[in-house]
Amino acid sequence: MLPMIDPFKELREIEKRISSMLDLERAAVPATAKETVWAPAVNEKENDKAYYVEVDLPGVKKDDINVEVKDNILTISGERKFKKEEKDEGYIRTESFFGKFERRFTLPSDADAQKIEAKAEDGVLYITIPKIEEKENTKKIEIK
Template sequence: MSIIRRNNLLFPSLMNEFFKPDWFGGMENFEKNVPAVNIKENEKDFELEFAIPGMKRDDFNVEVDDNILTVSSEVKNEKETKDKNYTRREFSYSSFKRSFTLPETVDEDNINASYVDGILRLALPKKEEALPKPKRMIEIG
């Protein structure tokens, strides 16, 4: 795990944790229809964006357990048409699951998620102590 120094405090780099080569397990994840994810870090939070078009908000499960963020989905579709001479039955099934180890700087109690226009967005706010402090003058006594 790499470490970032901010305001003389050491923090693990979330970006490096997300992009460790062994984290994704190679290209086999992409062959199993695992959605792509963009990860951004700014001063106040981390943002994850999953490209998952054609689904509904209720199709997703987002949970945090023991410092692990898991995003998953399981969708089953069945359609049956009956006529005098035949019965036509179609069904499909799709699922995925992605897990991320969260750094200690993430405020797990205030994670937000939204799904708009095929993009699942997660905002992972940083804890107050992890936010950059503004410059201040110290009075000399």
């Protein structure tokens, strides 16, 4: 009688090897490295009057966000503080990103950098970048 062949045996072995490699990889990365690897998601849109930027910053306090413009570059930076993990709450793994973040955007030529406004609400940073009103550059020359 022929022995039973398990067609999934090799797949289970491969899965075990990959799983153990991932566990070693997670253990090899120090906590401080995990804390600095994140970039917030950004949505951008525009209309005739302004550009709008929405930055997802759940868990980031308003005081921990910095928005500035320098040399026509809009920089959004800050830090999300690490939540203290309580062992008795049954945490097995934490996948939230903590630490410093920064996103930079080159402003369009028609952006009015002097009138940019920012508002943080419900874990989202809303930035409004008004467009410069185009003025007629035609000057009537008086004939003498």
